[in-house]
Amino acid sequence: MHHDHGIHLRAVCKTFRGRGADVEALRDMNLDCAPGSFTALIGPSGCGKSTAMRIALGLEDYDSGDVRIAGQPPAAATAAGVTGVAFQDAALLPWRTVARNIALPLEVLGRDPAKYGHEIAKLIELVGLKGYENSLPGQLSGGMRQRVSIARSLITGPEVLFMDEPFGALDQIRRRQMNVELQRIWLESESTALLVTHGIDEAVFLADYVVVMHANPGRVIDIIEIPFERPRRNELYSAPEFHALCDKVAMVLHGE
Amino acid sequence: MANRARFLRTATARNLLILVLVWELVGRMDWIAGGALPGLSEILIRLWVDRGDYPSHIWATVHASILGFLIGNAVAVGAGVLFVLFPTLLRLTRGFNIAVFALPPIAIAPILVLTLSGMAPRITLAALGVYFVTMSATVVGLSQFDSRAADVVRAYGGKDWQVMRLVRLRGAVPDILSGLRIAAPNAVLGAILAEFGGGGRWGLGTYLLGSLGRGEPARLWGIGLVATLIAGLSYLVFAIISARTLGSTRSVTLNTAIPDAGGGTPGPLPVRLAIFAGAALLPFVLWWAFIRLSGVPDLIAKTPLGVVEYLFLSDTSHIARGKLLSALAETLPITAIGMIAGLGFAFLLAISARMFPGFIKTFMPVALVTQTMPLVALTPLLVLMLGRGTSVTLWITISVTFFPAFVLLVQGIQRVPQTVLDLPRAYGASAWKELRMVSIPAALPYLFAATRLTVPRALLGVMIAEWLATGTGLGNLLNQSRGYLDYGMIWTVAAVSVCLSVAFYYAILLIERRTLTRLGMQTVE
Numbered sequence: 001m002h003h004d005h006g007i008h009l010r011a012v013c014k015t016f017r018g019r020g021a022d023v024e025a026l027r028d029m030n031l032d033c034a035p036g037s038f039t040a041l042i043g044p045s046g047c048g049k050s051t052a053m054r055i056a057l058g059l060e061d062y063d064s065g066d067v068r069i070a071g072q073p074p075a076a077a078t079a080a081g082v083t084g085v086a087f088q089d090a091a092l093l094p095w096r097t098v099a100r101n102i103a104l105p106l107e108v109l110g111r112d113p114a115k116y117g118h119e120i121a122k123l124i125e126l127v128g129l130k131g132y133e134n135s136l137p138g139q140l141s142g143g144m145r146q147r148v149s150i151a152r153s154l155i156t157g158p159e160v161l162f163m164d165e166p167f168g169a170l171d172q173i174r175r176r177q178m179n180v181e182l183q184r185i186w187l188e189s190e191s192t193a194l195l196v197t198h199g200i201d202e203a204v205f206l207a208d209y210v211v212v213m214h215a216n217p218g219r220v221i222d223i224i225e226i227p228f229e230r231p232r233r234n235e236l237y238s239a240p241e242f243h244a245l246c247d248k249v250a251m252v253l254h255g256e
Numbered sequence: 257m258a259n260r261a262r263f264l265r266t267a268t269a270r271n272l273l274i275l276v277l278v279w280e281l282v283g284r285m286d287w288i289a290g291g292a293l294p295g296l297s298e299i300l301i302r303l304w305v306d307r308g309d310y311p312s313h314i315w316a317t318v319h320a321s322i323l324g325f326l327i328g329n330a331v332a333v334g335a336g337v338l339f340v341l342f343p344t345l346l347r348l349t350r351g352f353n354i355a356v357f358a359l360p361p362i363a364i365a366p367i368l369v370l371t372l373s374g375m376a377p378r379i380t381l382a383a384l385g386v387y388f389v390t391m392s393a394t395v396v397g398l399s400q401f402d403s404r405a406a407d408v409v410r411a412y413g414g415k416d417w418q419v420m421r422l423v424r425l426r427g428a429v430p431d432i433l434s435g436l437r438i439a440a441p442n443a444v445l446g447a448i449l450a451e452f453g454g455g456g457r458w459g460l461g462t463y464l465l466g467s468l469g470r471g472e473p474a475r476l477w478g479i480g481l482v483a484t485l486i487a488g489l490s491y492l493v494f495a496i497i498s499a500r501t502l503g504s505t506r507s508v509t510l511n512t513a514i515p516d517a518g519g520g521t522p523g524p525l526p527v528r529l530a531i532f533a534g535a536a537l538l539p540f541v542l543w544w545a546f547i548r549l550s551g552v553p554d555l556i557a558k559t560p561l562g563v564v565e566y567l568f569l570s571d572t573s574h575i576a577r578g579k580l581l582s583a584l585a586e587t588l589p590i591t592a593i594g595m596i597a598g599l600g601f602a603f604l605l606a607i608s609a610r611m612f613p614g615f616i617k618t619f620m621p622v623a624l625v626t627q628t629m630p631l632v633a634l635t636p637l638l639v640l641m642l643g644r645g646t647s648v649t650l651w652i653t654i655s656v657t658f659f660p661a662f663v664l665l666v667q668g669i670q671r672v673p674q675t676v677l678d679l680p681r682a683y684g685a686s687a688w689k690e691l692r693m694v695s696i697p698a699a700l701p702y703l704f705a706a707t708r709l710t711v712p713r714a715l716l717g718v719m720i721a722e723w724l725a726t727g728t729g730l731g732n733l734l735n736q737s738r739g740y741l742d743y744g745m746i747w748t749v750a751a752v753s754v755c756l757s758v759a760f761y762y763a764i765l766l767i768e769r770r771t772l773t774r775l776g777m778q779t780v781e
Contacts, residue, residue: 057411058410058411058413059407059410059411075413078411078412078413079412079413080413081412081413083411083412085408085411085412087404087407087408088404089404091402091404091405091407091408092405093402093405093422093423093426093427095426104408104409104422105408105412107422108409108412108413108414108418108422109412109413152408156412162411
């Protein structure tokens with residue numbers, strides 16, 4: 001199939017079989033993220049957007065269809081270390097320092113963290129946490145912890161980057177700051193990015209394509225292209241064409 | 257806030273000082289039971305006079321406690337890890353685990369002395385005392401890991417063992433440490449109780465037994481204080497260690513994801529029945545294997561079948577049954593009455609304490625200290641003060657159930673969120689109405705848990721009192737049978753008291769589940 005570092009889901013179906021009621025989380029889900037593109041997956045709670053991402057990461061099985069991450073099945077891609085992931089919560093290990101938390105994926109992949117000292121230092125600087133290398137997560141603010149998890153997602157030099165509402169726990173002001181930073185970090189990494197989010201303005205600000213999903217069953221409704229120049233700046237948030245696109249996404253979201 | 261803390265500290269110090277002064281006055285004046293409660297200064301003077309005796313006794317007890325503590329905990333942590341990795345194993349060993357939890361140590365002390373030699377009985381009983389607490393703490397700690405952190409490991413192709421190594425083991429450390437904190441005084445208690453069972457010249461338990469007949473209150477109090485101090489110190493050591501490590505281990509944010517119920521698939525009915533039967537039989541199989549492996553002759557060591565034969569098939573069975581039943585008729589009612597009274601006091605005090613928060617602040621430290629007090633050290637002192645009648649048994653049962661129940665209930669009630677309490681008040685409810693609508697229902701799960709957890713303690717308390725003082729019931733039967741070399745009866749009493757304890761535990765658990773399910777509440781571990 002594709003031998004690029006994109007994300008491809010073909011006719012993926014997934015049903016959760018619970019007690020009594022079955023939930024059809026995904027029906028014929030198709031998703032194509034071109035190499036180096038930034039895609040935002042948006043939809044109401046229960047539309048299957050997180051499930052789609054967990055399937056792409058090999059954390060969840062799927063009933064039928066085909067999934068290729070950088071040309072490989074999910075389990076092979078993650079075990080090969082071509083993916084990076086940041087979850088809604090920073091999910092840092094509270095007993096590890098910032099530097100050792102960033103090194104966690106290396107240990108899982110069986111690489112020697114000692115050889116990555118330079119990369120870790122560079123990433124800590126990239127996310128603006130220089131001087132906090134040896135701090136414990138408990139000593140950091142919510143925004144700083146989230147930046148550690150972004151740095152952790154980049155340590156393997158991933159070709160494909162997954163983010164599940166990485167700033168969901170932050171307030172609106174902090175979130176906008178982080179979005180600008182995330183864009184800068186992503187542009188430097190040249191990876192293919194998939195962002196799962198609830199926030200319309202976040203999706204429009206960051207993505208090349210906004211994929212809108214609906215629930216019951218979870219499916220893709222529309223794909224909206226976002227043509228703004230990069231790097232996008234804070235002023236974009238007040239631009240009329242930005243708001244026009246946000247309104248368009250909202251209309252598709254609400255099924256009008 | 258700092259001011260308040262200082263005020264509390266001065267208040268506690270002041271109360272302590274008053275307590276010591278009253279104690280001294282009462283003791284010096286011989287107001288209680290003709291001098292059964294000596295003044296603190298008299299006790300300290302006696303301790304100084306006896307200072308030559310103590311080191312060997314303390315060392316013998318501490319030595320056995322430490323060895324038992326190490327062995328018991330190593331087994332417990334290993335078992336905990338295995339149980340988490342293979343949940344079926346946990347279900348299969350449930351009968352054994354509950355039996356270890358519920359067994360009154362004093363009941364099996366004599367059989368350990370019969371089958372093992374030297375320090376082994378003391379070490380074994382100390383190890384048994386710590387096993388359950390640490391094992392369940394390990395299982396809880398390993399089960400309640402941060403599922404998000406585990407997802408990160410899995411998202412990089414991490415396998416179960418990597419999640420165990422990188423996330424779960426380290427995450428369980430604070431739980432294991434708080435388990436060790438509770439287990440440490442248990443090890444001391446176990447070692448002392450095994451000394452009661454006989455054998456050995458040294459040890460605080462031996463010292464205590466030897467001094468009991470001499471009518472020297474000051475010395476008995478001295479031994480009691482030393483034993484309490486050792487148990488308290490062991491608690492303190494782990495309390496400090498766990499306070500140190502806790503800060504860096506707690507998850508920084510609240511995980512809202514519901515953790516997996518762990519082996520939630522019980523399987524088809526035949527498999528479940530097989531596991532249940534296995535769980536019920538395993539303790540008896542282990543008992544049998546223990547005797548076969550220890551190589552003690554059949555005359556002394558009775559297998560489960562041997563006990564059945566002793567009770568039902570031999571020529572003297574009817575005499576043995578008669579003795580056992582009359583002992584049970586003495587022991588069980590007093591245990592039940594004592595427990596009901598102790599739990600009742602604790603419940604009333606805990607819910608009314610909501611109205612007098614200052615009272616809790618001064619009383620809680622006392623209640624917590626008594627938790628670490630070795631029961632055996634307390635019993636002779638109560639015997640001195642209350643005599644050798646039934647009342648002493650009753651008081652011991654009440655006090656061993658009251659304090660743990662009170663602590664558990666207060667902690668439970670304190671978990672009720674302030675907003676829930678504010679709601680009835682916002683509609684002008686009286687304190688009584690608020691109590692009836694919120695505090696009492698909220699305390700109910702903890703009352704059940706307290707009942708379940710104090711059954712073995714109550715039985716232990718009654719048996720110790722009977723053994724040492726009253727000359728009635730199961731405890732006395734056990735002590736007498738030791739004297740008559742009635743091995744069948746020793747094994748029978750041990751088996752019957754463990755089975756009773758387990759049966760009570762399950763009976764309460766059953767009522768608890770029924771009631772709480774009806775009320776839509778969850779059981780407390």
